[in-house]
Amino acid sequence: MNHALKSRRDFIARLGMISAISAFPTLSFSQINLPDEFINTDTVYGKIRGKRIDGVNTFKGVPYGGKISGDRRFKRPAPLQPWDGVKDTLTLGAPAIQNPRRGEPEPSEDCLFLNVWTPANDSANRAVMFYSHGGGYVGGSGGSGGQDGANLARNFDVVVVETNHRLGLMGFLYLDEIAGAEYEGSGNMGVADIALGLKWVNENIANFGGDPNNVMIFGESGGGGKTSALYAMPEAAPYFNKASIESGPGVRMLTTSQASKTTALVLEELNIDPKDWKKLLEVPASKLLEVQSKIPFVPPFQNKEKGNQSDSPILGFGPVVDDVILPTHPFDPIAAKISKDKPLLVGWNEDEYTFFAWERKDTAPFSMDFDQITERLSGQFGEDAKKLVESYRHARPEATAPDIFVAISSINMMGLGSIEIAEKKAQEGAAPVYLYNFGYKSNMKIPGTDYEMGTPHAMDISFKFNNEVPPKDGETPRMGFGGSKVDRFEASRNFAELWTNFAKTGTPSANAPSWPAYNLQTRPTMRIDATCEVIENRFSEELATWRAIGKV
Structure with missing residues (x-):
């Protein structure tokens, strides 16, 4: 593997x-x-x-x-x-x-x-x-x-x-x-x-x-x-x-090859011969959940298959390109x-990774130096880790080693695929696509560190549903991932207004700069915050390195 x-x-x-x-x-x-x-x-x-x-x-x-x-x-x-x-x-x-x-x-x-x-x-x-x-x-x-x-x-x-x-x-x-x-x-x-x-x-x-x-x-x-x-x-x-x-x-x-391997693993765990598959209908749901827990979860993104798909690893449960319900x-x-005629929004949070550090209680990256983060990233990127760290340090000279680690990990998790979607939708030349980054910075700290969560995975949920609002009279404020700064209410309002206007009209708009559709020349990206801004060719230097190592 x-x-x-x-x-x-x-x-x-x-x-x-x-x-x-x-x-x-x-x-x-x-x-x-x-x-x-x-x-x-x-x-x-x-x-x-x-x-x-x-x-x-x-x-x-x-x-x-x-x-x-x-x-x-x-x-x-x-x-x-x-x-x-x-x-x-x-x-x-x-x-x-x-x-x-x-x-x-x-x-x-x-x-x-x-x-x-x-x-x-x-x-x-x-x-x-x-x-x-x-x-x-x-x-x-x-x-x-x-x-x-x-x-x-x-x-x-x-x-x-x-x-x-x-x-x-x-x-x-x-x-x-x-x-x-x-x-x-x-x-x-x-x-x-x-x-x-x-x-x-x-x-x-x-x-x-x-x-x-x-x-x-x-x-x-x-x-x-x-x-x-x-x-x-x-x-x-x-x-x-x-x-x-x-x-x-x-x-x-998932491909049918991958999905078939997961099915075979389930049957093996339950000691059911494939020809007796109907026994699955008799297995209690609690037992099926127990078997499911032994199989890795499928991320919302999949690597492009290379070589013989029959050699592809087992990846768990998720949608399958089956030529029946999902043809492509x-x-x-x-x-x-x-x-092709349906407008699309796509994007990610700037600091996706901090959610997973919080969830895993993984505090190590937040006290590492540049050599240490390079070594840790090499477990995932091999010799390309050094190229990535050098590129990010050049593009962000004020960033600390933990900042660079979070940035590389975050865009790899959810950003590269989002950019790929925006590019392919723009290439289609039909309905527009709009690319965004959510960037409001929470002051909630990762437990056991002095490092702030920033914009972690999933923090956008409460913001886009406009559920970051002042408490009712007499109500004790509750702090979630959004932190305690009062400007989070404005960021939530901006996010919700962009999304609801897109729902109404197909064009995202709010009390913010005009948001142009994504194109392959200027590559405009809306950064959503208490004050929003459109940034052209965002992360261009970093993305050049990702492209050079074949990740985009």
Whole structure:
């Protein structure tokens, strides 16, 4: 196994994405206080009852698909059956099979529920923002506190929708080659569930004040990878018209060769002969979760395959290029033609790596000198580590050794793939693509060090959902990754305004400089902060080195 791949597998295997990305401390929301009241509305399946809270109508645990357990395991959901009377949708639905989640129902195989936040159930035809949660492809839910959609709905007059969907082994076990036509597409059930959620939006969102013909899909980390897959999926294509891929650049997905090897490993762990694969339907979900935990997590990015794909390593569970549900890699060798007319946002956080240092309790890089960081990076980049460090030191003469280590590690994790997506979308010459860096600097320190988190992976979630807001009167401020500086509220406002205006119009705009579409001449990048700025040819010197060593 090559060092780069081992490092990436280690980085994902140690993420803590399952809980850390999607279970931030509960955040403070708007200072509006209005009396709660129940709200009834129609869906094509029957009436539901939600609640109006602080001026936002909230519907939680709305079913959008039928049974996916028992004889439906690894298959398309059973049709959702209509109901009589009024169904309460006041609490979150069950998340997908995973370890229990704080403040949420017990995880369940039958997890096809979604949540809706809307300013009003009227005929206003608001833009719809459809979010896919992070957590890799194995954890998370549409009910995480940091991504609560109420502030976006209230402050920016949009409708927000988030789904629960199958994850991990339940959502991405590739059985096509051993189970036959009945299980065709089995390796993509997790993203097919999301497409079914989009279909539900198309059929029902007008009753929630939303415009079914103006839908933006977006997602962070694993949610960015899912969004990348949706961008290339024929069954999702009719139901959205713009997208945002955030710190999850899914340039390539798993091959059938890789997915088949993971399936073989699962069967081996369970002592099931491939010809007896149907025994998988009898294995308790808890046992499948135990087996899943032994297999590395799949990052939202995949290395380009070289040589004989049958020799490719086992990479775990994630979307599969299967010629059924996902016919092509989203951005390899070119941007998916099926979405050529759909505008795209793509980008990453400047200090992605500090999240993983925080999660792993890895304090070592923050006391290293330049020789030491070069040695550590050589485990991943070999002899190219020295070239990278020298290039970054030349481009950033004031940077410390830890600064350089964080910068190299961060762009390698989420930046290079984001740039590749922007370049390939720009080369397509159709709908525009906009490249961003999130750069607001948190003053929260990595425990055990004096090094500040800066802009870590996943910090963008609470900012883009406008959930970094002043506390309510009498409420004790809570500090998450965003830190304690008051200018974080302005950065959150900027981020949310850019995203909601993109959802409404296909052009990101805010109280900020005009954001030009990405092109291969000036390469404009929006740096999002309390004060935003457009930077042309950002990181040009560093990227020249990445290109020289074949990483871009």
